[in-house]
Amino acid sequence: MRSSAVRVSAIFNSKKFFVLLMSLILFSAAFAQLSGATEVNKAGTDFLALMPWPASVQLEAGKFRITEKFQAGGEAQPGSRVFKAVSRFMSRLAGRTGLFLEQDYLADQSLKPETRLVYKYQRTGQLVPGEDESYTLSVKAERIELSAATDLGILRGLETLLQLLSIDDQGYYFPCCLIKDKPRFTWRGLLIDSCRHFMPLEVIKRNLLAMAAVKLNVLHWHLSEDQGFRVECKTFPRLHQLGSDGMYYTQEQIRDIINFASDLGIRVMPEFDIPGHSTSWFVGYPEYASSPGPYRIERGFGVFHPVFNPANPAVYRFFDRFFREMAALFPDPYMHIGGDEVEGTHWKENPGIKAFMKKHNLPDNHALQAYFNKEILKILTKYNKKMVGWDEIYQPGLPKDIVIQSWRGTQALVDGARKGYQGILSSGYYIDLCESAERHYLNDPIPSDSPLTEEEKKLILGGEATMWAELVTHETVDSRIWPRTAAIAERLWSPQEIADVDDMYRRLETISVQLEELGVQHLRNQRMMLRRLINAVNYSQEEFESLLKLATISEPVKGYARHSLGKKYSSLSPLTRFVDCCFPESLEGRKFCKLVENYLNSARKENLKEIKNYLESYKKIISPAVSLSGRVPALKEIVPLADNLRETVLIMEKALEFFEKGHRPEAEWVKFNQQRLKEAKKPQGECLLSIIPAAGKLLEALEKNHGK
C-alpha cells in the first residue's frame, strides 16, 4: 500500500495546504506591520552577534581579557544544572580560543579570590511555563557577574556571555557591558517529528544543545504517527514492537533525553497524536481501531483512514492504562494529544459508530471527536496532566488550563484568548516548508495590531517551530532546523521591536557557525552529501566546487511542492539527492538579490561591479557543473537547473548593459526575456534558483523605467 493518488492529493485538502495558505497571508500582514516598527536603541552594538537579542544591552568602555587563568565559580554543586552548564561554557570557551584554561572546571567551581566569572542565583527553577528565566550580566574589566533569580537564568546568561566573545590585537575578550534580559514569551519551542523518519538519540541531543544556545525552552516531541510508534510501552508492548520497525526509544533513553534537556533548562513535552494519525498503533492493537484491519506501518505521507474508535469503551480503558504509564515517564505538566486531521472515513463506514453517534446525540465527526477528547481529558486530568492539542481540539466547556497550538494562525489564537484559552503559535513557523528566515522572523504571536487586551495577551504563551519529518532524515534535519530557527527563537525571546531583518541576517550567519560546536550538522553535511553522489566517478576539484556553488545558490521548492513534482515520496525514499543538499534558504541568493535591489534603488548605481563579479562567478561554474552532473545518473535531473542559471545570467548581463549604457530596451525584448525567465523559474530536480528574483527585478525595472 504505497501512497496512492488519493493520499497525495489529500495533502492539499488538509491542514498542510491550509498552513501554507495562512502563512502566505500572514506573512504579508506581518511584514506590513513590522517593517514600520520603531527600532530599539542598539547604538554601538553593531559588532555584536547576540541572538536572541537581549531585552536591554548597555555597552560600556573597557574589555575583560580572557587568559588561561580565567576561572568561573559560584555556589553550584557538582551534578547540578548550573555546575554542568558552567563546565560546558568553559569547555566551549577553550574550544573557541584554544586556551588551556587552568581551572579543573569539571570538579571544582568553588568561589576563590581569583574567580573572575561569578554566578549567583536564588533557587532552582521549575520547568514549567511562567518560570523566571531572567538574568543580569555585568561585564567589567576585572570581573564578570552573572546573577539571576533561578538557575535557568544563569543558563540563559552563560549563552549570552559566550556570544560576547570577541577578538582584538591583544587577544580574546568580552566587551564590558550591562545586560538585563528576560524572555517576551514563556513557551519557546521546537517540535521534532521522530515518526515520519526516526531520529536517533544523538539528533535529539545535539538539537537540544542548539536550542539551549538560542534560549528555546520546549522540545515538543512528536512520538506517534501513521509511520511509526516511537516509545517503548511496557503496558502495551506491541505498540513499539510492531509499530516501529525496531526504531523506537527505550524508556531509559527517554529518561536520558529528559534529564539531558532538564540540564539545559528545556522542557520535554511528548505528543501522542490521537485519534487520527494512528496507523502504527493498530499494527499491534487493531481492536481499538474503527475498522477491523489488519494494519501495517504506513510508508506513504498524507492523511489516512485509520482512526481510534470513540464508540468502543475498551479504547478508553486502553488509554487510561497507556497515559498512566506515559504520564509517569514524562514529568512535564503538559501532554499533547495531537487531535489534528481526523479524516472520518472509517467512522462513517462503521455501523456501530453510527449507532453510537445517534445514541449520544453527536451530529457529526467533530462532535464525535469532541466526545473522544473529553474522555481523554478526564484520563489526563486523573494523571495530573494538562492537555495540549492542535486547533481541532477546541470545543466549548474545556477547562481553562488547556493549551491550544495553532497551525491555523493568529486569528485562532485571538479567538481562543477571547474565550480565556491559552495558546501557542505554530502557523508561520513551519520550518519544513523551506521558507526564508525573514518570513518566520516577521511572524509574531501577538502582532502589533492585535485586538487583544493586555490581560488576553497574557494567554498567548509563545510559539513553536515545527520540524515535520516527511522529507528529512538524521542527515538533513539539522539543515532544515538551523540556522532559521534561531530567528524564530529571537522572535519569541526578544522585545517585539527587535525586527531589523538585515541585522538579523548579519547575526544569523555568526550564530550558525557557533551552533556547529554543539554537534549540529547543518553546514558540514552538505559537502558530505554531494561527495556521496559523485564518489563513483572521477571528477576534478573545480567540478566539485562548481556543483557545490550551484547547491549554494539553489533552494528546495517551497511548501509541499516536492510531493507534486513527479516523485512519490515514502519513508523509504532516498533523501540524499541534490535538492536535499541545498539549504532551505540560500543566504548567498538573498545577498545577491539585495545587491540588485540596492543597485536599482540607488542613484549612483555603485554596486554594479560587485553584481558583475557574482555573475562572472556563476558563469564559471556552469560548464563544470553540467559536465559532472551529466556523468552521474543521480545528478542528471539538475542539468536543466544549470542551464537555467546560464539563461538567467545572460538575461541579467544584457539587462545591466541597458542600465549601464542608459539605453532603452524594446518592449518586445523585455517581454521575450520575461518569458525566458518564466521558463528558468520552473523547478528542476525539485530545486529553484535563488537569484531569479533579482533577474525579475531587473526586467521589471527596465519595463517600468524604460532606459532610466
Added chain:
Amino acid sequence: MRSSAVRVSAIFNSKKFFVLLMSLILFSAAFAQLSGATEVNKAGTDFLALMPWPASVQLEAGKFRITEKFQAGGEAQPGSRVFKAVSRFMSRLAGRTGLFLEQDYLADQSLKPETRLVYKYQRTGQLVPGEDESYTLSVKAERIELSAATDLGILRGLETLLQLLSIDDQGYYFPCCLIKDKPRFTWRGLLIDSCRHFMPLEVIKRNLLAMAAVKLNVLHWHLSEDQGFRVECKTFPRLHQLGSDGMYYTQEQIRDIINFASDLGIRVMPEFDIPGHSTSWFVGYPEYASSPGPYRIERGFGVFHPVFNPANPAVYRFFDRFFREMAALFPDPYMHIGGDEVEGTHWKENPGIKAFMKKHNLPDNHALQAYFNKEILKILTKYNKKMVGWDEIYQPGLPKDIVIQSWRGTQALVDGARKGYQGILSSGYYIDLCESAERHYLNDPIPSDSPLTEEEKKLILGGEATMWAELVTHETVDSRIWPRTAAIAERLWSPQEIADVDDMYRRLETISVQLEELGVQHLRNQRMMLRRLINAVNYSQEEFESLLKLATISEPVKGYARHSLGKKYSSLSPLTRFVDCCFPESLEGRKFCKLVENYLNSARKENLKEIKNYLESYKKIISPAVSLSGRVPALKEIVPLADNLRETVLIMEKALEFFEKGHRPEAEWVKFNQQRLKEAKKPQGECLLSIIPAAGKLLEALEKNHGK
C-alpha cells in the same frame, strides 16, 4: 594535581616510547620484506575500489543493471542480523544512487520470482574467534547470488557488493564477477579508548558501522583508566559515580552497543586495565589501593603511581564480585585485563606489600604482578572468561587459551607462539601516533620471513588498531581512525600478497568517502573546526580556503611529540587548534612527494609542469593564510608554519630551475638551502609540512648528481 614534569617525562620511559621505537624498527623491516612481494593477479580490476581486497576476484563480462525494481531477498526473518543488514544495504544503495527502490525492505524480504539479489546461508554465526566469515558473491547480468556458511559471511559479502557499485552512461550497475572471499586473520580489531576522553555513544556506533564496512570484527573497548571509569557498576556504584565526572555508559547503553555490534557481526571485548592505570577506581574505593589516598580523577597523561594492592585479600573479593557483574554484562568469551605499565612506586612504599612479597617469595614487582594476575585469572575462569592482556601479563604456567596482545612487536608474538600462546599484534598499529597508512599497511602480524611453523602461525590470531584518546575528542577521533584503519583492516583480512601501496592509496580515498554515509566525521569536521576558530573575525572566502589548504598539506607531529613541544596536555585541554584540524596523514602531501620522486627518477622529467602547478597553488595561499592567522590569537602559532611553506616553495622552485636548465648549483648553495630546509622542518604549532620531504629529495638529488 596536574601532570608534573615527572609524569610527562614518564611517557618517555614507558610503553609508549617503546612502542614508538619498535614501530620505527618494524617499519623498516616490514618495508624491506613487502616491497619485494609478488603481486597477486588483479588484472583488469583497476577500476574497482574494493577494500579489503577479497581473497579472489574474477571479473566477468556484463553488468547487472540497478533499477528501482531491484529487490533483495532470502530466508532471513525480520529482526535477524541478515535481515537488518540487507535493510541497511538497500538504504545505502538508495542513498548513493537516489533511486526510489520499490521494495519495502524494512518489512518484507521474502523470496519472489522478481528477487534479483538472493542471499543464502546455512546457520547463524557465533561471535567468537575462528568463526566462518567466508562468502561467495556471484554477480551475473540478471541475478546476484550471495552465499555463505554463516550469516556473518553474508554481512561481509554485502559490504563487498556495495563497494562494487559503478556508473556508466546508462546508469548504475554492478560489474559481473565471481568473488570468493575469506579473512586471513580471525581477530581484526579496533581499540577505542573511552577513558582519556569520553566518547559518547554515537561515536562508538558510527565507528562500529565503519568497522563493519571494512570487515573489522572486534571492538576492543578500553573502559577504565586513571582518567575515568566508564561503566555503570551496580555492585560498586562509586566506581562510575565518583570515577567518571558523570561521563559513563549505563548498562543498558552497554547492552545497546553490544547488540548494535552483534548486528554488524562485531564482538565487543571490554578492557578493565588493572592493577595499574587505575586512579579513577580509587576515588570511590581507596581501600583497594596500595597507598591510602585520597584519590581524585587524574587529568594529566602518563604513567602514574596508583595501583591495586595485591597483598590485600579484600582486593580479590572485590574483583570476584566486580568481574561476576561484568562477565554477565559482556557476553564476549574474552575479558581484557590490561596489565600494562605497572609503575611500582606505591608497592615499594607500602610495608605490608613488602612483607607480603617476602612471605610469598615474590622477588620483584613483576613477580608480584604475576601473583595478582593468577588470582584474577582464577576469577575470570570461574566466570567463564578467557583472559587477554598486554605483553606484561605473560608468565610461565598460564593456560593456553589466554591471548597476549603485543605492543612490543612481532618478536613477542613469535616468542609467545613458540611457547604455545595465542597472540594479536598491536605494535605498528598505534593509529594515535599519526603515522602514514603505508606504515601500518606494511606491518604484518606474520611477516613473510616469520620463523614460525605453520602450526605456530595459527596461534597468531590477528591484530588491532589502537585509538588511544589522550589527544582526541568526539570531534577529532574519527579523523584519527579513518581512513587509515581501512588499510590495517585490509592487512588483517586480505591475502598477504596484497601489498601494493599505491593501489591501496587509490582505493583508500574512495573508501574514505564511502565511510561518511555511516556517520563518521573524519572529513566533514575539518572545515567545521577551522570555522570555529575564525568565527569571531571577518574573513574572506579566499582566506578561509587558504587556511584550509595549509591544513590539508600539514600534519600533526608524529609519535608522542605533542607532549614535548611546550603545551602541557590534560583531559581538559582544548583539542580544537589548527593541529587538531589536520589529518594524521596528508594525502595531498603524499601525492606531491610521489610526483617529485617520479620526476627525479624519470628520464624525461615530464611531471615538471604538474609540480610547478602545485607550487603555484601553495604560493597563492601563503599571504591570505598568514593574514587570517595573524588576526586570530588561536592561529598565531601557525604563522611560522606558513612562513616555512614560503621558504620550502622558494627552495623547490630554485632547485627545479637548476634541473630545468641543466645547471649545477654550487655546493655552498645546496648546503645553505639544506640548512634552510632543516629550519623549515621544525614543528610549528605542533604541525609539520607534508611536502618537505619532496624538497629534501630535490636537494639531495642536486647534491648527488650535480647539474644532471
